[in-house]
Amino acid sequence: xxxxxxxxxxxxxxxxxxxxxxxxxxxxxxxxxxxxxxxxxxxxxxxxxxxxxxxxxxxxxxxxxxxxxxxxxxxxxxxxxxxxxxxxxxxxxxxxxxxxxxxxxxxxxxxxxxxxxxxxxxxxxxxxxxxxxxxxxxxxxxxxxxxxxxxxxxxxxxxxxxxxxxxxxxxxxxxxxxxxxxxxxxxxxxxxxxxxxxxxxxxxxxxxxxxxxxxxxxxxxxxxxxxxxxxxxxxxxxxxxxxxxxxxxxx
Amino acid sequence: xxxxxxxxxxxxxxxxxxxxxxxxxxxxxxxxxxxxxxxxxxxxxxxxxxxxxxxxxxxxxxxxxxxxxxxxxxxxxxxxxxxxxxxxxxxxxxxxxxxxxxxxxxxxxxxxxxxxxxxxxxxxxxxxxxxxxxxxxxxxxxxxxxxxxxxxxxxxxxxxxxxxxxxxxxxxxxxxxxxxxxxxxxxxxxxxxxxxxxxxxxxxxxxxxxxxxxxxxxxxxxxxxxxxxxxxxxxxxxxxxxxxxxxxxxxxxxxxxxxxxxx
Numbered sequence: 001x002x003x004x005x006x007x008x009x010x011x012x013x014x015x016x017x018x019x020x021x022x023x024x025x026x027x028x029x030x031x032x033x034x035x036x037x038x039x040x041x042x043x044x045x046x047x048x049x050x051x052x053x054x055x056x057x058x059x060x061x062x063x064x065x066x067x068x069x070x071x072x073x074x075x076x077x078x079x080x081x082x083x084x085x086x087x088x089x090x091x092x093x094x095x096x097x098x099x100x101x102x103x104x105x106x107x108x109x110x111x112x113x114x115x116x117x118x119x120x121x122x123x124x125x126x127x128x129x130x131x132x133x134x135x136x137x138x139x140x141x142x143x144x145x146x147x148x149x150x151x152x153x154x155x156x157x158x159x160x161x162x163x164x165x166x167x168x169x170x171x172x173x174x175x176x177x178x179x180x181x182x183x184x185x186x187x188x189x190x191x192x193x194x195x196x197x198x199x200x201x202x203x204x205x206x207x208x209x210x211x212x213x214x215x216x217x218x219x220x221x222x223x224x225x226x227x228x229x230x231x232x233x234x235x236x237x238x239x240x241x242x243x244x245x246x247x248x249x250x251x
Numbered sequence: 252x253x254x255x256x257x258x259x260x261x262x263x264x265x266x267x268x269x270x271x272x273x274x275x276x277x278x279x280x281x282x283x284x285x286x287x288x289x290x291x292x293x294x295x296x297x298x299x300x301x302x303x304x305x306x307x308x309x310x311x312x313x314x315x316x317x318x319x320x321x322x323x324x325x326x327x328x329x330x331x332x333x334x335x336x337x338x339x340x341x342x343x344x345x346x347x348x349x350x351x352x353x354x355x356x357x358x359x360x361x362x363x364x365x366x367x368x369x370x371x372x373x374x375x376x377x378x379x380x381x382x383x384x385x386x387x388x389x390x391x392x393x394x395x396x397x398x399x400x401x402x403x404x405x406x407x408x409x410x411x412x413x414x415x416x417x418x419x420x421x422x423x424x425x426x427x428x429x430x431x432x433x434x435x436x437x438x439x440x441x442x443x444x445x446x447x448x449x450x451x452x453x454x455x456x457x458x459x460x461x462x463x464x465x466x467x468x469x470x471x472x473x474x475x476x477x478x479x480x481x482x483x484x485x486x487x488x489x490x491x492x493x494x495x496x497x498x499x500x501x502x503x504x505x506x507x508x509x510x511x512x513x514x
Contacts, residue, residue: 069471089477097475103416104468109388109408116485121477126485149388151415165476 019043019079019173019201020066027061027072035061036072037225043173043201050212050233051205053222054247059205060100062222063175066203067095079172093122096166096200100177102158106150111142111161114150118169136168140194156187160194167198174202180211209251213237221246259382265312267384271494272393278501279381283374285505289512291366296512300373303504307377311384318376318383325375332367336360387411395484405482413465420461424454 020043027036035058043049051059064070066078068088076083078094099105108114115136119129137143140160145153153161159179166174179195180188188211195202195215206212212219212233219236221229223246229236236242240250267275282303289296308315341359348354382390391411395404428450470478 064471067475069474089479092475092477095475097472099468099472099475101468104465105472107409107412107469107473109391109412113388113484117473117478118476120483120485121479129485150412169476 017045017079018077019045019047020203021075021077022062022066023075023077025062025065025072025074025076027065027070035225036065039074039222039225039227041220041227041230043203045172045201046199047201047218048195048216049203050216050219051203051222052207052209052212052219052248053228057222058225059222060177061225063097063177063203063205066173066175067092067097069097089122093118093169094172096169096171096174098162098166098174098176098179100181102155102162105162105165106158109149111137111148111150111153112146114161115164115168118165122169132168132170136164139167139198140164141190154187156183156190159183159187159191163194167200172201174198174200176202176204178206178208179204180206180208209237209249213251221248223247259379260386261313261383263312263384265310265384267307267311267380270384270497271488271490272385272389273396273488273490274494274498274501275381275385276390276393276397278498278505279377281502281505282377285509286370286374288509289366289370291363293366293512296508297366297369297373299504299508299511303501303508304373304376304380307380311380313380313383318379321379322372322376326368326372329368329371332364332371335363335367339363389488392484392488396488401482416465417458417462420458424457428454 020041022039022041025036025039026034028034039058039062051062053059061070065072065076068076068083068085068091078091081087081091081094083091106114108117112133115133116129119132124132133146134143137146140163142157142160142164145157145161150158150161163174163176163179176195179191183191188208192211192215195204204216216233219229219231219233220227221236228246229242237250243250282300286300289300304318305315308317311317336356337354337360339357339360341357343355344358344361345356346354385393388408388411391404391408394407395401
């Protein structure tokens with residue numbers, strides 16, 4: 001096969017290899033509230049998976065486990081590496097976690113500094129850091145915002161910059177918590193197009209069922225700390241009684 | 252919703268704006284320290300310092316009166332020094348009765364009070380000018396490169412980033428209260444002072460809790476991108492010959508001010 005050079009620099013492991021494996025994950029918060037009861041899932045390279053479920057189902061808790069911010073009982077493997085205390089920095093470079101509120105994600109005074117934060121902490125030389133910042137901003141179409149102040153941006157702009165802050169680490173897995181929450185239709189559309197274009201394995205938690213239908217071939221449904229369904233989005237969205245039982249709605 | 256009341260930076264293409272932020276920060280600090288070291292009643296030095304300030308104002312293209320207008324805000328703080336009027340021994344120039352105490356203003360006390368006012372007034376103006384001609388992130392970088400401890404520059408950077416977010420939060424809280432502060436027809440709105448105080452207290456508590464939880468989420472976001480206790484930044488600034496000349500010139504001027512103040 002002829003080799004073609006794609007403009008996008010975000011590389012992927014071979015199609016078919018496992019990017020994420022979660023086995024029997026349990027977690028209780030320090031106050032005794034139990035959030036995860038034996039969650040298991042598997043994501044292969046190139047998968048784009050929606051994670052849906054009512055509030056309090058454990059979606060956010062699960063996401064905080066995938067790069068080791070929370071540590072429950074069970075196994076988390078990223079690209080074949082089991083997550084332990086020793087390889088946390090390496091895992092965090094592979095897993096790009098984008099938080100729901102971009103004001104929490106963007107903590108530096110300028111856009112450039114925020115996007116450069118990850119690469120700088122990976123110990124990359126200056127030229128590489130700058131190249132990665134440029135590539136990440138290019139990928140979210142925000143190149144002209146490089147020197148802007150974060151608190152001057154609109155919510156939609158902040159959201160895209162927030163995604164750039166993890167793209168600059170060249171992650172193998174992109175995890176987004178409610179990316180379309182609080183966006184107006186135009187900003188939401190821009191975001192959907194962006195997510196569709198990005199050639200990265202992603203797990204996206206959302207309540208936006210239209211987004212799920214449009215963008216994700218596969219859906220995982222969580223409720224009360226368990227995975228209650230994992231399959232083709234078209235099948236899951238067909239089953240209205242199932243959706244209602246878990247506090248969801250057919251789009 | 253943006254709340255930019257604290258952003259004092261003024262976009263311009265002046266000589267001072269283009270100067271390296273390190274030079275600006277350093278000269279400002281030296282100017283303020285020099286002011287503090289001037290003896291009382293060094294009128295010539297005060298005038299000289301003021302001329303320096305006016306020259307800086309002109310170079311910034313913000314106009315001669317730019318810092319003068321804004322410095323009035325800080326003037327009330329100088330009134331803390333009012334006690335020196337009565338506490339320095341010297342010839343009495345004015346006496347009056349204040350409740351039960353008999354107060355005497357002395358000439359030495361008056362001299363010191365006026366000197367303190369002038370010194371703080373000059374210093375505040377220079378600081379206002381610094382913030383007006385330097386982008387805040389650049390200022391933080393400058394402090395980093397001037398070897399200010401990382402913990403301080405980090406706190407300042409976070410303060411700057413989240414001041415706006417917190418102000419928005421405060422306004423949301425106040426708006427939520429306003430929109431439910433209704434009154435039945437013919438009745439006075441609200442209850443007693445104590446009740447209102449309790450509401451205000453709850454709001455302050457809310458703000459603290461929200462900020463505390465936010466700090467947790469921010470820390471998680473930092474951890475997710477590899478934070479391990481140390482902040483790294485890239486130096487985007489480079490000292491040009493002009494920057495060295497200006498630093499040298501400013502130090503000479505400030506030195507002359509000191510000499511004028513002492514002889």
